[in-house]
Amino acid sequence: MLLQAALAITIPLMVLGQVNGEWPFDVTTLAAPDGSITAKFVSFGATMTELWVKDKEGKARDIILGYDDNTRLLTDPAHPVFNPIVGRYANRIKNGTFSIPITKLPQPDGPNVYHIPTNDHDGQDTLHGGIYGWDRRNWTITEKSETSVTYRHFDAADEGFPGNVTAFATHTVENGGVLKTTVHASATEKTPIMLTQHIYWNLDAFQDNSSDILSHHLQVDSSRVVEVDGDAIPTGAFIDVEGTPFDFKDAKTIDWDWNQTAGLCGGGCSGYDNCWIYDHDHSTTPGVTLWSDKSGIKLDITSNNPAVQVYTAYWLDTPRKVVHGGPSLNYTSYSAVAIEQEGYIDAINTPEWGVDQIYYPGKDFDWSSTYTFSLVE
Numbered sequence: 044m045l046l047q048a049a050l051a052i053t054i055p056l057m058v059l060g061q062v063n064g065e066w067p068f069d070v071t072t073l074a075a076p077d078g079s080i081t082a083k084f085v086s087f088g089a090t091m092t093e094l095w096v097k098d099k100e101g102k103a104r105d106i107i108l109g110y111d112d113n114t115r116l117l118t119d120p121a122h123p124v125f126n127p128i129v130g131r132y133a134n135r136i137k138n139g140t141f142s143i144p145i146t147k148l149p150q151p152d153g154p155n156v157y158h159i160p161t162n163d164h165d166g167q168d169t170l171h172g173g174i175y176g177w178d179r180r181n182w183t184i185t186e187k188s189e190t191s192v193t194y195r196h197f198d199a200a201d202e203g204f205p206g207n208v209t210a211f212a213t214h215t216v217e218n219g220g221v222l223k224t225t226v227h228a229s230a231t232e233k234t235p236i237m238l239t240q241h242i243y244w245n246l247d248a249f250q251d252n253s254s255d256i257l258s259h260h261l262q263v264d265s266s267r268v269v270e271v272d273g274d275a276i277p278t279g280a281f282i283d284v285e286g287t288p289f290d291f292k293d294a295k296t297i298d299w300d301w302n303q304t305a306g307l308c309g310g311g312c313s314g315y316d317n318c319w320i321y322d323h324d325h326s327t328t329p330g331v332t333l334w335s336d337k338s339g340i341k342l343d344i345t346s347n348n349p350a351v352q353v354y355t356a357y358w359l360d361t362p363r364k365v366v367h368g369g370p371s372l373n374y375t376s377y378s379a380v381a382i383e384q385e386g387y388i389d390a391i392n393t394p395e396w397g398v399d400q401i402y403y404p405g406k407d408f409d410w411s412s413t414y415t416f417s418l419v420e
């Protein structure tokens with residue numbers, strides 16, 4: 044999901060520390076010894092900028108969206124949030140407001156009520172951690188090898204969250220086409236923490252005239268989707284996927300019931316931008332599988348998160364990487380599917396769920412996902 048274009052905010056560039064008018068964008072390349080997977084990262088957002096895996100012909104394809112010029116991670120007014128770690132609180136917070144302990148409809152001037160700058164839906168909510176979320180902060184490299192990199196981010200509560208949070212994100216590649224990302228975060232005071240890694244996938248990499256993900260096959264182990272209001276804020280209810288276009292319990296092409304998806308992802312939007320709750324723990328078995336018959340590339344995702352946001356990128360419109368046919372061609376609606384392993388969205392304003400997302404000294408936050416690539420049989 045992303046900031047809607049009408050509300051996109053251009054970051055005052057000075058804030059982010061230019062050096063001689065430029066950003067020294069460091070790129071870290073990780074490659075598995077067996078050549079099955081190569082990934083590139085930049086420190087801003089601990090963001091993955093390229094991910095190369097082999098197709099059924101044995102040729103490597105870059106299967107994630109991004110920019111050739113990584114400074115656009117900070118300056119693209121569309122701010123599609125291409126593949127960073129998103130925090131301190133991913134997805135939406137109703138009215139940018141919550142209390143600790145959490146309450147339904149916190150009184151604006153009540154005790155222990157916090158306000159985060161709103162940046163979405165005409166100020167009705169905070170999206171992806173505020174105006175300067177973790178994706179727009181320069182993380183520091185603390186460890187690096189040929190197959191692994193660790194970044195640290197110190198979040199000094201300047202978006203209005205309580206307490207400081209220190210986060211370490213580690214990306215690792217392994218033989219056999221495996222990418223792992225883990226995040227460990229600790230807080231100095233009680234604060235909500237809910238993170239995601241916001242990767243936009245196109246398993247064909249725009250080759251052979253392919254331009255969208257509508258014929259990708261998707262499987263999600265979930266019978267419940269979070270019901271949301273017009274601002275994409277949870278109502279507290281869940282939708283049973285049975286008999287609806289949300290039913291991906293068995294693998295289906297993303298467009299299997301496409302004509303019924305108008306409005307499911309918000310007003311004026313077609314496709315998906317929804318939060319599925321997993322039926323089972325997927326720490327060790329895949330909760331999501333995605334593949335394309337064209338490239339033959341298959342992705343299995345395991346994660347310690349209880350939910351996943353699937354966004355078919357309706358609002359996208361920004362020049363493609365050269366390797367994807369850019370810059371004369373743009374990434375547009377359905378060019379990719381973002382699959383975001385996350386917690387229950389806005390659980391901090393939905394106490395009826397009984398989901399605890401408050402962390403404090405002695406209770407750290409851990410996020411992990413493993414992406415395993417193989418070929419369709």
Ligand SMILES: *[C@@H]1O[C@H](CO)[C@@H](O)[C@H](O)[C@H]1NC(C)=O
Pocket residue numbers: 138139140149151158
């Ligand atoms: C939303 O938050 C603002 C403070 O940021 C407050 O003034 C306003 O009353 C809140 N709106 C509702 C409906 O609670």
Ligand SMILES: *[C@@H]1O[C@H](CO)[C@@H](O)[C@H](O)[C@H]1NC(C)=O
Pocket residue numbers: 059060061062066067068069086087181182183184
């Ligand atoms: C961002 O952090 C990296 C180290 O992780 C450093 O090499 C780079 O110079 C930093 N960039 C800016 C603009 O501070």
Ligand SMILES: *[C@@H]1O[C@H](CO)[C@@H](O)[C@H](O)[C@H]1NC(C)=O
Pocket residue numbers: 199206207231
């Ligand atoms: C939080 O960070 C700020 C800025 O670095 C510092 O002044 C403050 O003492 C820190 N608070 C705690 C509780 O560590």
Ligand SMILES: *[C@@H]1O[C@H](CO)[C@@H](O)[C@H](O)[C@H]1NC(C)=O
Pocket residue numbers: 251252
């Ligand atoms: C791609 O489209 C062009 C123009 O329509 C066509 O000539 C070409 O054969 C297509 N390539 C593939 C691999 O389908």
Ligand SMILES: *[C@@H]1O[C@H](CO)[C@@H](O)[C@H](O)[C@H]1NC(C)=O
Pocket residue numbers: 302
């Ligand atoms: C979806 O709608 C389009 C245009 O109305 C129509 O041509 C197409 O057949 C429909 N597809 C399905 C699967 O119903």
Ligand SMILES: *[C@@H]1O[C@H](CO)[C@@H](O)[C@H](O)[C@H]1NC(C)=O
Pocket residue numbers: 121360361362371372373
């Ligand atoms: C690509 O997107 C940009 C906005 O990011 C827009 O200005 C431009 O017109 C688009 N180009 C094409 C070919 O649609």
